[in-house]
Amino acid sequence: MARTLRRILANLPYIAIIALIALIPLFVSNLYYIQVLIFIGIYIILALSLNLLNGYVGLLSIGHAAFYGIGAYASAKLVMEVGVPFPLAMLGSGMIAGVFGYLIAKPTLRLSGIYMTLATLGFNMIFFLVLQNWMSFTNGPLGIMDIPQPSIFGYMIESRIQYYYLIFFLVLLTIGSMHRLITCRFGRALVGIRENELAAEAMGVHTTRYKIQAFVLAAFYAGIAGSYYAHFVKYISPDSFYIYESFILLAMLAFGGQGNLIGPVVGAVILIIIPEVFRFLQEYRMLVYGSVLIVMMLVRRQGLLGGKNYSLRLPWFDDQQGAVYTRGDKFLPTE
Amino acid sequence: MALLEITKVTKDFGGLEALHMVSLQINAGEIISLIGPNGAGKTTLFNCITGTMPPNTGSIKFQGIELVGLQPHEVAQQGITRTFQHIRLFNRMTVQDNVMVGNDYKGRTGIFSALFRPPRVAREETMSRQKCREVLSLFGERLLPRLAQNADMLSYANRRRLEIARALVSEPRLILLDEPTAGMNPYETQGIVELIRLIRERGHTVMVIEHKMKVVMTVSDRIIVLDHGEKIAEGTPDQIAANTDVIEAYMGGRQRAQAE
Amino acid sequence: MLSWFNSHYTGHAETKLIMDVQILFEQFINGITQGSVYALLALGFTMIFGTLRMVTFAHGEVYMIGAYVGFEIIRLLHPSFFLALAVALAATALLGIIIEILAFHFLRDTPHATSLLVTIGISILLVNLAQLIWGPETQALPYSLLDKIDYGEIEIGGVYISFLQMSVLGVTVLLMAMLYILIHKTKLGMVIRATAQDYEAAYAMGVGVNGIFMVAFAIGSMLGGVAGVLVGVYYNLFYPTMGGLYGLKAFSASVVGGLTSLPGAVVAGLLIGVIETFSVEFGASNFRHIFSFLFMILILLFRSGGLFGGRELIHARGD
Numbered sequence: 080m081a082r083t084l085r086r087i088l089a090n091l092p093y094i095a096i097i098a099l100i101a102l103i104p105l106f107v108s109n110l111y112y113i114q115v116l117i118f119i120g121i122y123i124i125l126a127l128s129l130n131l132l133n134g135y136v137g138l139l140s141i142g143h144a145a146f147y148g149i150g151a152y153a154s155a156k157l158v159m160e161v162g163v164p165f166p167l168a169m170l171g172s173g174m175i176a177g178v179f180g181y182l183i184a185k186p187t188l189r190l191s192g193i194y195m196t197l198a199t200l201g202f203n204m205i206f207f208l209v210l211q212n213w214m215s216f217t218n219g220p221l222g223i224m225d226i227p228q229p230s231i232f233g234y235m236i237e238s239r240i241q242y243y244y245l246i247f248f249l250v251l252l253t254i255g256s257m258h259r260l261i262t263c264r265f266g267r268a269l270v271g272i273r274e275n276e277l278a279a280e281a282m283g284v285h286t287t288r289y290k291i292q293a294f295v296l297a298a299f300y301a302g303i304a305g306s307y308y309a310h311f312v313k314y315i316s317p318d319s320f321y322i323y324e325s326f327i328l329l330a331m332l333a334f335g336g337q338g339n340l341i342g343p344v345v346g347a348v349i350l351i352i353i354p355e356v357f358r359f360l361q362e363y364r365m366l367v368y369g370s371v372l373i374v375m376m377l378v379r380r381q382g383l384l385g386g387k388n389y390s391l392r393l394p395w396f397d398d399q400q401g402a403v404y405t406r407g408d409k410f411l412p413t414e
Numbered sequence: 415m416a417l418l419e420i421t422k423v424t425k426d427f428g429g430l431e432a433l434h435m436v437s438l439q440i441n442a443g444e445i446i447s448l449i450g451p452n453g454a455g456k457t458t459l460f461n462c463i464t465g466t467m468p469p470n471t472g473s474i475k476f477q478g479i480e481l482v483g484l485q486p487h488e489v490a491q492q493g494i495t496r497t498f499q500h501i502r503l504f505n506r507m508t509v510q511d512n513v514m515v516g517n518d519y520k521g522r523t524g525i526f527s528a529l530f531r532p533p534r535v536a537r538e539e540t541m542s543r544q545k546c547r548e549v550l551s552l553f554g555e556r557l558l559p560r561l562a563q564n565a566d567m568l569s570y571a572n573r574r575r576l577e578i579a580r581a582l583v584s585e586p587r588l589i590l591l592d593e594p595t596a597g598m599n600p601y602e603t604q605g606i607v608e609l610i611r612l613i614r615e616r617g618h619t620v621m622v623i624e625h626k627m628k629v630v631m632t633v634s635d636r637i638i639v640l641d642h643g644e645k646i647a648e649g650t651p652d653q654i655a656a657n658t659d660v661i662e663a664y665m666g667g668r669q670r671a672q673a674e
Numbered sequence: 675m676l677s678w679f680n681s682h683y684t685g686h687a688e689t690k691l692i693m694d695v696q697i698l699f700e701q702f703i704n705g706i707t708q709g710s711v712y713a714l715l716a717l718g719f720t721m722i723f724g725t726l727r728m729v730t731f732a733h734g735e736v737y738m739i740g741a742y743v744g745f746e747i748i749r750l751l752h753p754s755f756f757l758a759l760a761v762a763l764a765a766t767a768l769l770g771i772i773i774e775i776l777a778f779h780f781l782r783d784t785p786h787a788t789s790l791l792v793t794i795g796i797s798i799l800l801v802n803l804a805q806l807i808w809g810p811e812t813q814a815l816p817y818s819l820l821d822k823i824d825y826g827e828i829e830i831g832g833v834y835i836s837f838l839q840m841s842v843l844g845v846t847v848l849l850m851a852m853l854y855i856l857i858h859k860t861k862l863g864m865v866i867r868a869t870a871q872d873y874e875a876a877y878a879m880g881v882g883v884n885g886i887f888m889v890a891f892a893i894g895s896m897l898g899g900v901a902g903v904l905v906g907v908y909y910n911l912f913y914p915t916m917g918g919l920y921g922l923k924a925f926s927a928s929v930v931g932g933l934t935s936l937p938g939a940v941v942a943g944l945l946i947g948v949i950e951t952f953s954v955e956f957g958a959s960n961f962r963h964i965f966s967f968l969f970m971i972l973i974l975l976f977r978s979g980g981l982f983g984g985r986e987l988i989h990a991r992g993d
Contacts, residue, residue, distance in 0.1 A: 271515040
């Protein structure tokens with residue numbers, strides 16, 4: 080009993096924040112603001128997914144928008160042409176994106192450093208070119224229109240506020256699941272690979288398998304975000320998944336920091352809000368993102384919140400590390 | 415059967431021959447020192463054993479199983495771990511996490527277990543942490559109070575110790591130590607000497623690359639001497655100390671050993 | 675293939691054959707022209723990577739800026755091809771030095787990824803600046819001006835080669851020759867080669883390594899800028915995103931040739947140009963862009979050193 084109470088107290092700030100965000104639609108009536116928040120939600124998931132690769136494993140993938148696009152197109156086609164119900168379609172798009180992640184990861188991860196990065200760029204470009212030119216399958220530059228709204232077991236998502244709660248739920252799932260992955264063997268191995276891949280391998284860590292798993296997961300989450308995006312804006316075209324979209328994610332990670340679960344969130348939030356708050360910057364969105372990349376790398380490479388492993392629990396209740404050790408404990412060898 | 419059998423291993427780097435027809439044997443429970451002047455090929459031999467740099471020719475058999483051709487993580491899973499000449503820790507991870515990665519391949523928690531957390535996960539985690547504390551306790555009070563500190567905040571000697579702890583946690587049959595006392599003062603060095611003996615008592619076999627002759631002479635059962643990629647001598651500390659080839663290779667090594 | 679030709683051309687059997695060869699030759703010239711531009715771009719990129727061992731994502735945008743500079747010179751000052759080339763050369767050299775300072779000079783001790791991200795940022799910046807200055811629409815030189823530059827064509831065996839095509843080929847050959855002389859026959863070239871092989875040793879020998887990096891970047895950017903003017907005038911199309919696809923193709927050609935091999939970049943560029951052009955003939959039109967990326971990926975997977983390299987990858991700094 081006391082332990083559950085302690086747990087609740089420990090997580091109180093997070094519960095409060097979640098409740099606040101959940102109640103936002105009560106205070107904010109301007110639907111445009113709600114829409115901005117929805118986009119923030121989409122980009123939080125995207126940034127977190129790329130963070131798995133660039134932040135936790137320490138790779139540099141610069142073509143991530145491809146998986147976003149795969150999820151979007153897959154979801155649209157599954158619902159519209161195959162008649163799959165939305166929840167299944169979203170899951171399916173994530174898995175399809177994951178499969179592509181696997182197919183791309185297998186040959187690419189063999190390459191070192193910059194070559195791997197160039198390969199991810201190459202795949203993003205190829206994906207974009209295929210989207211643009213395979214008219215019969217993707218409708219080319221015209222894109223896919225009239226994508227239906229999400230229908231979850233008969234409940235239609237129509238209003239912005241309903242969309243808001245859906246993305247809110249998805250963001251919570253994303254952060255929650257990632258936290259679970261990071262705070263156990265999987266996450267430890269990933270960071271070990273990032274810090275010193277040679278040493279990790281020498282200790283028995285199957286580095287290639289972990290990297291591929293991270294790739295597939297990153298693609299999966301991006302695919303989920305893509306699926307949501309398709310059914311939210313109801314029209315998708317290849318332009319949304321060009322390499323500039325990948326670069327926007329890079330700017331978010333560069334600004335907010337990567338390697339933990341908070342930096343990408345901060346990066347996504349701020350880099351979406353700034354062009355909204357400073358209206359005159361709207362047209363110069365890409366200029367802002369480009370400048371962010373340049374300035375952050377020169378001034379603070381690790382981003383605002385990078386470089387630290389922020390635990391998602393408050394430190395004084397942190398029983399993750401477990402080992403509360405005091406001098407003279409019983410497992411010392413007797414001297 | 416010998417624990418480790420290295421037979422006629424040759425490794426060259428496009429013209430530069432680092433190892434030439436090196437053969438040796440290690441039996442279970444021994445402490446073997448590998449010595450030789452700089453550039454003799456000692457670390458290269460370690461790299462060949464662990465699969466980081468496979469040899470061009472020759473065979474390396476561990477408990478009868480051929481290691482050449484295995485990936486480094488597969489070699490580790492056979493029961494051989496190592497430390498590195500230039501410390502390779504996971505700098506931005508805590509001391510505990512560093513050691514736990516050493517135990518990674520023994521775990522069974524995959525992605526789905528991580529997400530759904532069946533009770534097995536908690537059990538595995540607790541056992542792993544227990545093992546970490548057990549291994550770290552070998553170092554007395556030096557690392558245990560620092561479980562939650564990041565590895566890059568430790569003192570130099572503690573970093574070397576942490577690397578050894580990380581290599582020990584998976585209970586390897588053979589542990590390779592590459593200059594474990596480099597940069598340590600005599601007091602710390604003595605601690606490592608005792609630690610090596612303790613490791614052998616726990617049932618591990620140890621192969622050490624060392625430059626400090628005093629360490630080599632006091633701790634080894636047998637010494638193997640490499641020079642320019644070839645094995646030039648092998649024997650007990652007394653035999654090696656009297657071996658003229660070895661003395662020549664070191665050019666005054668005997669005097670240096672007496673001075674240490 | 676033969677039936678395709680047959681369906682296109684009626685007429686006497688012999689004339690048909692001659693015309694087939696003519697078509698092939700014409701397309702070959704087109705392909706070589708296109709390829710030589712790729713080659714120039716790839717040369718510039720290889721120059722930069724070969725010396726600094728680092729990748730720049732802004733190379734395509736340097737090319738684009740060169741094109742626009744040429745555009746303005748011809749439009750505003752004097753419709754001289756060579757004046758445009760000269761000014762673009764100077765402008766992009768300067769731009770190259772600025773990029774080197776921002777993305778590499780201050781970040782010498784940081785991981786490669788940091789510089790990479792800065793060049794991505796610079797690339798985005800340049801595209802959007804171009805959009806602001808010249809507008810996002812495609813610009814073209816008025817034909818009155820263009821005629822002054824492209825004032826005719828010659829005929830070889832029934833195939834027409836325009837003066838512009840010859841200029842492009844001529845400039846490319848000239849620049850490659852000059853680059854070769856610079857790299858292999860001058861003292862500066864020797865210093866650059868030394869720095870490229872081992873910059874720390876060069877530094878120890880008293881070479882001003884920082885300056886050499888800037889010089890290499892300037893040379894590489896100049897080649898890109900010239901390519902920009904050539905393509906811009908040749909197709910008479912100027913738009914802010916023209917550097918995107920071309921820049922990526924320059925990478926691909928460079929990788930295919932072997933990232934530090936100058937001749938490799940040339941051969942790869944020409945190869946890609948010819949294959950792309952012929953693929954259009956056989957109906958691939960929009961898919962032709964895929965070839966360069968496909969080659970790059972194939973090379974990366976099977977012969978990492980590129981056509982002129984070995985089986986081993988050349989390691990970038992920090993790998």
